[in-house]
Amino acid sequence: MRARLLKDTAARHLGRILAILPGLVLALITVGLLLRSRPILDVKPLPDLLFSTSWHPLRGEFGFLPFIAGTLWVTIAATVLAVPLSVLAAIHLSEYAHRRVRALMRPLVDLLAGIPSVIYGIWGILIIVPFIKSYLAPAFGATTTGYCVLAGSVVLAVMVFPILIHVTIEVFQAVPSELREASLALGATQWQTIKHVVLRKARSGIVAAVILATSRVFGETMAVLMVVGNVARVPGSVFDPAYPLPALIANNYGEMMSVPLYDSALLLAALVLLVCVVGFNAVAQLVLLRLERKAL
Amino acid sequence: MTRRTLEETIFKALMRLATVIVIAALALILLSILIKGLSSMSLSMITQTPKGGYYLGKEGGVLNAILGSLCLAGGATVFAALLGFPIVLYLNSYADKRSNLATFARFSFDVLWGIPSIVYGAFGFTLMLFLGMRTSLLAGIITVGFLELPIMARAADEIMRTIPRELKEASYSVGATRFETGAKVAIRQALPGILTAMLIAFGRGIGDAASVMFTAGFTDQLPTSLGRPVATLPLAIFYQLGTPVPEVQQRAYASAFILTVLILIISLSARFLSKRFSKHVVR
Numbered sequence: 408m409r410a411r412l413l414k415d416t417a418a419r420h421l422g423r424i425l426a427i428l429p430g431l432v433l434a435l436i437t438v439g440l441l442l443r444s445r446p447i448l449d450v451k452p453l454p455d456l457l458f459s460t461s462w463h464p465l466r467g468e469f470g471f472l473p474f475i476a477g478t479l480w481v482t483i484a485a486t487v488l489a490v491p492l493s494v495l496a497a498i499h500l501s502e503y504a505h506r507r508v509r510a511l512m513r514p515l516v517d518l519l520a521g522i523p524s525v526i527y528g529i530w531g532i533l534i535i536v537p538f539i540k541s542y543l544a545p546a547f548g549a550t551t552t553g554y555c556v557l558a559g560s561v562v563l564a565v566m567v568f569p570i571l572i573h574v575t576i577e578v579f580q581a582v583p584s585e586l587r588e589a590s591l592a593l594g595a596t597q598w599q600t601i602k603h604v605v606l607r608k609a610r611s612g613i614v615a616a617v618i619l620a621t622s623r624v625f626g627e628t629m630a631v632l633m634v635v636g637n638v639a640r641v642p643g644s645v646f647d648p649a650y651p652l653p654a655l656i657a658n659n660y661g662e663m664m665s666v667p668l669y670d671s672a673l674l675l676a677a678l679v680l681l682v683c684v685v686g687f688n689a690v691a692q693l694v695l696l697r698l699e700r701k702a703l
Numbered sequence: 704m705t706r707r708t709l710e711e712t713i714f715k716a717l718m719r720l721a722t723v724i725v726i727a728a729l730a731l732i733l734l735s736i737l738i739k740g741l742s743s744m745s746l747s748m749i750t751q752t753p754k755g756g757y758y759l760g761k762e763g764g765v766l767n768a769i770l771g772s773l774c775l776a777g778g779a780t781v782f783a784a785l786l787g788f789p790i791v792l793y794l795n796s797y798a799d800k801r802s803n804l805a806t807f808a809r810f811s812f813d814v815l816w817g818i819p820s821i822v823y824g825a826f827g828f829t830l831m832l833f834l835g836m837r838t839s840l841l842a843g844i845i846t847v848g849f850l851e852l853p854i855m856a857r858a859a860d861e862i863m864r865t866i867p868r869e870l871k872e873a874s875y876s877v878g879a880t881r882f883e884t885g886a887k888v889a890i891r892q893a894l895p896g897i898l899t900a901m902l903i904a905f906g907r908g909i910g911d912a913a914s915v916m917f918t919a920g921f922t923d924q925l926p927t928s929l930g931r932p933v934a935t936l937p938l939a940i941f942y943q944l945g946t947p948v949p950e951v952q953q954r955a956y957a958s959a960f961i962l963t964v965l966i967l968i969i970s971l972s973a974r975f976l977s978k979r980f981s982k983h984v985v986r
Binding site: 411412414415418419421422423425426427428429430432433436439440443491492493495496498499500503504512514515517518519521522523524525526527529530532533534565568569572596597598599619622623625626627628629633653656657660673674677680681684685687688692 | 707708710711714715717718719720721722724725726728729731732733735736739786789790792793794796797798804805807808810811812813814815817818819820821822823824825826828829830849852853856880881882883885886903906907909910911912913916917937940941944955956959962963966967969970974
């Protein structure tokens with residue numbers, strides 16, 4: 408009897424200690440990156456670093472603007488491509504498609520959500536890059552190697568399709584069917600019901616899903632790095648090459664110990680990524696919280 | 704009347720189109736990897752390690768990366784499970800739902816889930832420099848373990864939350880402690896979901912390249928010890944694709960095929976296992 412209670416108490420205390428761990432890891436990463444990016448922040452003020460376009464590590468010039476601009480271009484273009492397509496497809500699958508089609512699509516979508524980003528990158532190199540080079544860019548009168556912002560965003564958009572569709576379908580399915588029936592009973596068409604009832608009810612859930620997908624796109628490294636061209640210049644159009652922040656870290660980290668301040672600059676880039684992702688998450692949490700409160 | 708039916712028709716067509724585009728894109732990925740990979744696949748790819756001059760087109764395979772990836776992701780999954788499940792058990796059996804600690808832990812998991820793997824990799828490497836460690840299987844396991852931890856914990860937490868309260872109350876009422884209820888009753892109910900969570904995390908771990916790049920390193924040898932660098936499939940794909948030799952690039956496609964098949968196996972076994980282990984589940 409004593410032993411059982413002892414075990415219970417021990418488990419409680421161990422659990423309480425371990426439950427601090429995720430917060431501790433988060434704090435450790437933040438503080439660690441902050442400490443390691445201090446050397447460069449001591450030399451140069453943050454705005455100078457973030458808004459300068461001159462990236463010449465050997466001369467001690469670390470301007471992050473090309474990389475930040477590259478990240479923003481790719482992220483925004485991918486979101487613009489992915490969100491309408493995914494939401495429309497999710498509506499179709501959830502509201503119109505036959506139950507059997509839905510049952511067939513579910514496992515497929517889950518499977519694709521598990522495909523590693525390197526595979527998406529290879530697909531980009533095999534199909535998207537040549538397609539943009541020989542067909543799409545000439546059609547718009549642009550010349551490009553195919554390794555450009557657009558290639559990166561298409562690959563990323565396709566990569567987040569499964570996640571976005573999965574979550575959005577779940578949000579739609581959570582809308583009570585009584586609401587739909589009430590609307591249909593009043594004589595609304597199915598599309599009117601979706602537009603005025605289902606989408607309105609599902610709005611915050613969709614927003615949260617979009618934010619999560621965006622943060623995934625934002626931090627994705629390998630798939631982007633393989634197709635985006637990696638040229639440290641601010642892109643002027645979707646056919647220009649870009650060099651997003653994660654690619655910068657992946658390509659240069661580990662080989663730059665001899666250049667002063669270089670590792671500090673790269674860890675600052677990691678810190679920028681971290682701060683943005685935490686920001687995205689906080690917004691998504693707030694949206695979800697509002698959703699939960701509304702549901703009560 | 705005609706206007707709204709017209710609108711319906713237009714949007715229906717749009718939705719169909721969107722669904723077709725999405726499915727076509729995703730099917731194209733699987734098809735192009737399978738076709739391209741299968742055509743450059745050979746037995747030596749999965750039975751041999753890279754021999755001298757492999758990256759110039761000489762013979763060899765990627766057995767080092769296959770075994771390395773399995774060791775790394777397997778170790779990381781065990782590591783994440785050892786840390787994650789006690790936490791999830793605590794959150795669902797002991798902690799008050801609205802307690803600050805529980806809210807804070809769940810929020811931290813959510814944030815950690817969103818942190819890009821490259822940040823884990825860069826931070827892991829920084830920490831290794833600080834501790835004087837070199838790239839090794841162990842460092843890779845720990846880094847990928849922390850990458851997998853929030854994925855696994857969040858999924859397991861979702862499952863544990865759906866366990867009916869009556870089940871726990873029945874267990875309490877016959878005198879079981881919270882620990883016994885959590886570890887013997889709730890776990891059994893959640894087992895299929897927990898296995899799925901572990902396999903999802905394993906899949907993420909085996910497919911991630913950015914976090915192992917600096918921490919696990921790369922080698923042409925088979926993994927033999929925790930203290931030595933280890934090769935991983937995503938990095939093998941990446942490096943082979945980066946060479947200018949066409950034969951080696953072909954091998955990258957074959958390696959991508961191997962990785963995709965591994966992921967398929969993981970995904971299918973997740974389905975199979977969660978069915979298989981649901982015999983103890985009370986409905």
